[in-house]
Amino acid sequence: MRFALLVMNVGKVDSPPEHLPHHYRHAERARPRIEALCTRFGVPPECRTLALMASTDVERVHRVSAVRAGPVADLLQQVGGFDTPALYDLLMQVCTCDYCAHGSRSGQVYPKATLLEIARNACAGITQAEGESMDTLREARAMAVARAFRPLRRTG
DSSP states (O other), X not given: OHHHHXXXXXXXXXXXXXXXXOOXXXXXXXXXXXXXXXXXXXXXXXXXXXXXXXXXXXXXXXXXXXXXXXXXXXHHHHTTTTTOHXXXXXXXXXXXHHHHTSTTOTXXXXXXXXXXHHHXXXXXXXXXXXXXXHHHHHHHHHHHXXXXXXXXXXXX
């Protein structure tokens, strides 16, 4: 986790000044740099995996919203929320550290981790049946997330 936090933003260092404060395509620039660091220093594969995930997924986790159930279910699938829970938990810790490192948020609860846990719990037990397509599974998970998020949405 510490290695992932140290290297997750290496793709941002040479963002064009005219684009700041945005760092377009930083994850693409980070990947070869992280891989080179891992090779050079003999970083274990699980640390490499988490570092690469952090460089691409932390900002996506920070943008999670209760009004977009389908993308939330997709994100959970992509970051191992259903099939690699230990790796997912480490990524959530990295996201929490990144969140708490800015402003006066030190020690605060990370609201996106809470939101994703609600979504993940809503999808518990929804698995792909034999012969069922991935689209059917995705839709079932999105519907479960939508139901779980319904009370969280502001009425308007």
